[in-house]
Amino acid sequence: MVHRMQNISLSIIWKWILLLSCFMLYLGSRQEEPVQPVLAAAGMQAAYSIxxxxxxxxxxxxxxxxxGDLLVQAYLLWMTGGTSSPFLLYSLVSLAMIKLHVRWNWYYIASCAYLSLIPIIFAAADGIEISIYIANSHTYLMLCFLFFIFSLAVHHGVQKITHHIRLMTSIYISRPLPLQSSPSAAVEYVERALKTILKDRPLWLCLNTSNLEPEDQSWIHAYYKNQLMLQSPLNHKTNLSLVSPTGEALDMLVQPLRIRSGRKYGWLLIAAKKGELPLFDQMYTKLILMKFEAYFDMNKQVKEIQYKAVANEREVVAQNIHDGIAQELFFLSIQLFQFKGMLQTKSSEELLSMVSEMEKRVKESHGDIRKLITELKGEKRRFNLNEAIEKMLHRIAGSAGVDLIFENAGWTSKENVEIEETIYHFIEEAANNVIKHAQANKLFVRLEVTSVQWTIVVKDDGVGLKNNGNLEQQGKFGMIGMSNRIKALEGSISVHSDDGRGTRITATIPRERSLTYV
Amino acid sequence: MFKVIIADDRPHARLGLRMLLSASPEYRIVGEACNGTEVLECCKRLLPDLLLTDLKMPGLSVIEGAERLKAKDANMKIIILTALDECEDIYKAAKAGVDGYFMKDTDPGQLLSAIQCIMGGAKLYQTKENIDHAQDRWNAHAGK
Structure with missing residues (x-):
């Protein structure tokens, strides 16, 4: 309402300005003409304003x-020169103000009627034939034409703007993504929202986070994700030609997704040719993605907190068992041991076997308790390999001021803890060697996993090894230990180095079990 | 006769160890400690031949303490007894120069003979796997 009032007041002020300027024009051109109709129009407008x-x-x-104002204006036009009156512009602007009172369809009907009636009535009043009268009113026809063009343009613009505002509002007020629902639910929700905006254009939101379970993604998402992982890493929105599962080449707009910290977590694929997506659609896509990113960030934080809470609780339980039952059992086992020793010298076979049985039981429970403690404590050791390695490398490289390039390619849902530990320690050892001995400026680490093996490359641009990495040299750097651990997992390790041209260590470890999509 | 110091924050555990060792005449318990700092003080004062200690105790970390004690007197034997089964701790303990590392659920008889071996100069580390394997892993890790 306030909005409408502002509009009306503004247009009334305009009308007054126009009336005044037209009046000046009128006075300037024909001094002897009467001013009563102008005063009447001014009076009517004043009444309307009030x-x-x-x-x-x-x-x-x-x-x-x-x-009434419109009628008085018709009179004013009639009195001041008909269709060539200087008040024509003023009258048209007043006519445009009908929109403030009626809807668009009524606006067109009313203005058409008004503008066509004026020459008819004027011609009739002057006793001239209508066609001749109209043929002489060039300015009038021209202004009428401009009036309708202007009206149509405004009408179209308003409609467009309203449409976009509606869309934006609907994005803004749409249901917040439920926290903690599985990623697939959130992905589905976002895809649906995007499809609504992009008029059912095919699109896929492929996540590429390390903690993704296979059931969190549909096969087609995994298919496109694997295809994108083989491409060189994308930093910006790019148009790519991807192969669909049925073998057709598809033009896709690929947008890498990032969380607020800048880390990439996936891609949005939209089936669109270069430049096909309108700017507004791109903006809305961005808005929806922002919403998803916020969800993603929040969910991650919630999960971390949850994980920490569980780990803490388990730690407490483990500590309690360790401090309580485990110590009691230790004490009990020693007591039994001594008791048995005493019995052996003094007592019967039967009693001895009974004590042996008790001893066995205590030992068993002791073992169980130990396993339980390890299991409970072990929960906190379950870590995400990629993240852990990245963190560790940043720490090592950061403290030594060496530039780090860390790449990882491929995807696996689960891996044997021993393999993970070996990979972690191998990279740690190799990176430390680079920092300590290589005098390098750059450290390059690549971790790649396929369905059959892990490949780890640690490269630097330092001084290199003098003997092209023979075992003695490696041994000096504690690499034999790592080499043994990798060989124990049936992997292999090779070192290549030219004097002064850096060192490249490559390790491969076969995977225990394959679980990937084609 | 070996002078022994027992360290554990649980009185029951100390009592158990005392009972275990008192059965063998070659060990004489000269002191007890219930936290890391006390262990160091006790060892400085009483100069034992063997320190039998729990791994997780309040105060100074046992592994750090062991490293300091070994630096002062390499002949003093240090054995860690623990209810936890963490490989990392074994590596750390071995690096610190500890002579033995056992789980508390080890059979007391075996424990006694293991202590005897260590007093004779051996180094024994026990994990959930057998002792030989642990030794291999340690060697592999340390690059020896």
Whole structure:
């Protein structure tokens, strides 16, 4: 309502300005003409203005005033030169204000009627044939034409803007993504929202986070994700040609997704040719993605907190068992041991076997308890390999001021803890060697996993090894230990180095079990 | 006769160890400690031949303490007894120069003979796997 009032007041001010300037024009050109019609128009407009501004008056009254104003203006036009009156522009602007009182369809009907009636009535009043009268009113026809063009342009623009505002509002107020639901639910939700905006264009939101379980993604998402992982890493929105599962080449707009910290967590694929997606659609896509990113960030934090809480609780339970039952059992086992020793010298076979049995039981429970403690404590050791390695490398490289390039390719849901531990320690050892001995500026680490093996490459641009990495040299750097651990997992390790040209250590470890998508 | 110091924050565990060792005449318990700092003080004062200690105790970390004690007197034997089964701890303990590392659920008889071996100069580390394997892993890790 306030908005509408502002519009009306603004247009009334305009009308007054126009009326005044037209009046000046009128006075300047024909001094001897009467000024009464102008005064009448001014009077009518004043009445209309008062009707609008006095808030107590009904809308109907101001509409009525408006109609009266239009009639007075027709009279004004008639008195000041008909269709070539200097007040024509003023009159058209007043006519455009009908929109403030009616809807668009009524606006067109009313203005058409008004503008066509004026020359008809004027011609009739002057006793001239209508066709001749109209043929002589060039300015009038021209202004009418401009009036309708202007009206159509405004109408179209308003409609467009309203449409976009509606879309934006619907994105803004749409249901917040439920925290902790599985990623697949959130992905589905976002895809649906995007499809609504992009008019059912095919699109896929492929996540590439390390803690993704296979059931969190549909096969087609995994398919496209694997295809994208083989490409060189994307940093910006790019148009790519990807192969669909049925073998067709598809033009895709690929947008890498990042969380607020800048780390990439996946891609959005939209089936679109270069430049096909309108700018507004791209903006809305961005808005929806922002919402998803916020969800993703929040969910991650919640999961971390949850994980920490569980780990803490388990730690407490483990500590309690360790401090309580485990110690009691230790004590009990020693007591039994001594008791047995005493019995052996003094007592019967039967009693001895009974004590042996008790001893066995205590030993068993002791073992169980130990396993339980390890299991409970072990929970905190379950870690995400990629993240752990990245963190460790940043720590090592950061403290030594060496540039780090860490790449990882491929995806696996689960891996044997021993393999993970070996990979972690191998990279740690190798990176430490680079920092300590290589005098390098750059450290390059690549971790790649396929369905059959892990490949780890640690490269530097330092001084290199003098003997092209023979075992003695490696041994000095504690690499034999690592080499043994990798060989124990049936892997292999090779060192290549030219004097002064850096060192490249490559390790491969076969995977225990394959679980990937084609 | 070996002078022994027993360290554990649980009185029951100390009592158990005392009972275990008192059965063998070659060990004489000269002191007890219930936290890391006390262990260091006791060892400085009483100069034992063997320190039998729990791994996780309040105060100074046992592994750090062991490293300091070994630096002062390499002949003093240090054995860690623990209810936890963490490989990392074994590596750390071995690096610190500890002579033995056992789980508390080891058979007391075996424990006694293991202590005897260590007093004779051996180094024994026990994990959930057998002792030989542990030794291999340690060697592999340390690159020896």
């Amino acid at each position: 009707a609008v501004f006095s808030r107590s008056s009904a809308r109907k009254l101001s509409a009525l005033m408006f109609a």
